Amino acid sequence: MGDWLRDGLFEAAGNVIDGWAWLSGKASAAVVNRAVCTTRNRPHPWSSLSDYTSWQGLTDRSYLARHLPAVDVPVQPPPEKVREIFARQDGHALLSPKSTCLFPAFAQYLTDGFLRTSPKDVARTTSNHEIDLCTLYGRTPDQTRALRLLSSDKGRRGRLKSRMVGGEEFSPFLYKPGTKELTDPAFAALDPPLVDENLPPEQRDTLFAVGGDRVNSTPFTSMMNTLFLREHNRIAAELEARNDGWDDERIFQVARNIVIPIFIKIVVEHYINHITPLPFALRADPSVAWNAPWNRPNWMTVEFSLLYRWHSLMPDAIDWPAGPLAPARQIGIGAFLQNNRPLIEVGLDAAFSGASSQAAGELGALNTALPLLHIEDRAVVQARKNRLATYNAYRVAFGMDRAMSFNDITTNDALAAMLEDLYGEPDHVEFYPGLMAEDRVEDSPLPGLLLRMVAVDAFSQALTNPLLSEHVWNERTFTPWGFDLIARTSKLGDILARNVQQRGPTPIEMTRPGWSYKDQ
Structure with missing residues (x-):
């Protein structure tokens, strides 16, 4: 361009x-x-x-x-x-x-x-080379499993682990308060967060157990991951309600199938549209x-x-x-x-x-x-x-x-x-x-x-x-409801409105209010 x-x-x-x-x-x-x-x-x-x-x-x-x-x-x-x-x-x-x-x-x-x-060799990478939301789901099957709730109980199937703090849903905390001990032994499969080894305990206690080692770098990145955590769990709840016979595995996999294209739509229709002239x-x-x-x-x-x-x-x-x-x-x-x-x-x-x-x-x-x-x-x-x-x-x-x-x-x-x-x-x-x-x-x-x-x-x-390929991009992959949800999502504000109790008056935009082409 x-x-x-x-x-x-x-x-x-x-x-x-x-x-x-x-x-x-x-x-x-x-x-x-x-x-x-x-x-x-x-x-x-x-x-x-x-x-x-x-x-x-x-x-x-x-x-x-x-x-x-x-x-x-x-x-x-x-x-x-x-x-x-x-x-x-x-x-x-x-x-x-x-x-x-x-x-x-x-x-x-x-x-x-x-x-x-x-960090040890700038010629090497640990990337999956895909836009796959590994920040949310982890890079490997073991990491994904560590982040999943893995429950067959009704009302809990297909979910990612989370906890309520102050009436809001967040990822679980990675460490027990005041220690470097994991809150869940399964989290040992996760990439250690890329943070200062001498991080004060009051900051270390706030780090989330997440799929990406860089997610905890700022409140902004944690904010993004929290949004997609809530969206996954909301979609899983809807899929369970609509498909009573589905087990935990199928609900999780289909929810993941839906969330990743939603993320890619945000990349193009919100992020790239902001970048383009x-x-x-x-x-x-x-x-x-x-x-x-x-x-x-x-x-x-x-x-x-x-x-x-x-x-x-x-x-x-x-x-x-x-x-x-x-x-x-x-x-x-x-x-x-x-x-x-x-x-x-x-x-x-x-x-x-x-x-x-x-x-x-x-x-x-x-x-x-x-x-x-x-x-x-x-x-x-x-x-x-x-x-x-x-x-x-x-x-x-x-x-x-x-x-x-x-x-x-x-x-x-x-x-x-x-x-x-x-x-x-x-x-x-x-x-x-x-x-x-x-x-x-x-x-x-x-x-x-x-x-x-x-x-x-x-x-x-x-x-x-x-997930966007010719023979995968259909209602069989995402369900008719999920396929429609993807189509109806273009901006981060669309997802936020579905995942907070009350949406405030501020438009959720990357473009400043009042900006226009003719003024530039």
Whole structure:
């Protein structure tokens, strides 16, 4: 995606396209196909295993695929010098004109499910390479079993384990209060949470037993997982009521079948529609992929694992709402990590409302909060260890013109001068710094090359899900009721309204109130 989306056809006809279901489907399919075909389709000839094509490199998915072959980039400034192009210049965040904090909250939860670079070896991954909600259900059958209630009792079949706290349903706590002892021996099968080993007991006590080791990273990610936990259990209850003869196993499996496509619909129809600069809405139509030349098994790439480091989206502090157990307050971004107490204190509706009420940061250079700057260093180092090609090489690979000057990368003269000081010439700019230094695309929260790369992988990874395939996508798989529920769900607010006792007045949106194309 990029400049080609800004032509007159899309700009002028947006409202007309949205008003006609048939035309909307055709336009959406055209956008998806054109976006994915911006570059070469999978399978990729290279992986992070080696510099050359090999059978293991083509089949061993514990390594990451590559869009471009490994190279030794000629200029590698010290990471602490490169960090300067990410740091906020005056100590205050630049705010996005389009995005609320719900956008980075969902982005992190989505990508934590399939971008799982090994902390010990950046060439390896523990990903299933699918958008499969492993954050909720676990990556392995043993983990899934550990999270299930596994009850044959009427009124409890097909459920995931949960507990009530303050009248609201959450995942069980992982640890017994004041200890590192598990609340349930079955939880030993789960991936240990990626949190500070010296986490204070009062924070450790709030960690949830969940499918993903990154779910507990912030109240925002826990908020997302809690929403889909409740939706699974609500769907399981409805399936049990409608199918009296079904056992625990069948109810669980069909509920899972329904929740994953609902999640994918949110990815396309809420998340991607927020990202795109299009004036009409894209549709999550599985049939677009059935006969597409890009319909291939998923395999996450080294580049995709790096381009989603969107730390600049987070403001300096989170405006956390009031709830039954706490007043409204600001939580500094450094204190917003690895602590679910803010979510528990205010409840799910207030948390989603708060995220939807606050502007996110502007994505890009010169806007990463101080507590997160060290993570930018890791991204630069990770790219070098995986020997990623230069920024200009990726521009060309994704159908863009090569940057001939630093002002072709950014119109910010100060930033252009910083890049020149670091790299000397545009062809030497490294992938990750160049990606984040670009100007934001008009009407989108993303810069140009980043937008194109996200579009390629998002569409080609989401719409190829097995549950969306031609001979699976039917009422037999989901039941008529479940198939209809999937069709009626497009946004996170649809799910939230089904899973809280009382919905507040705040629209649950990634787009800021009052934002419009004509104002940009």
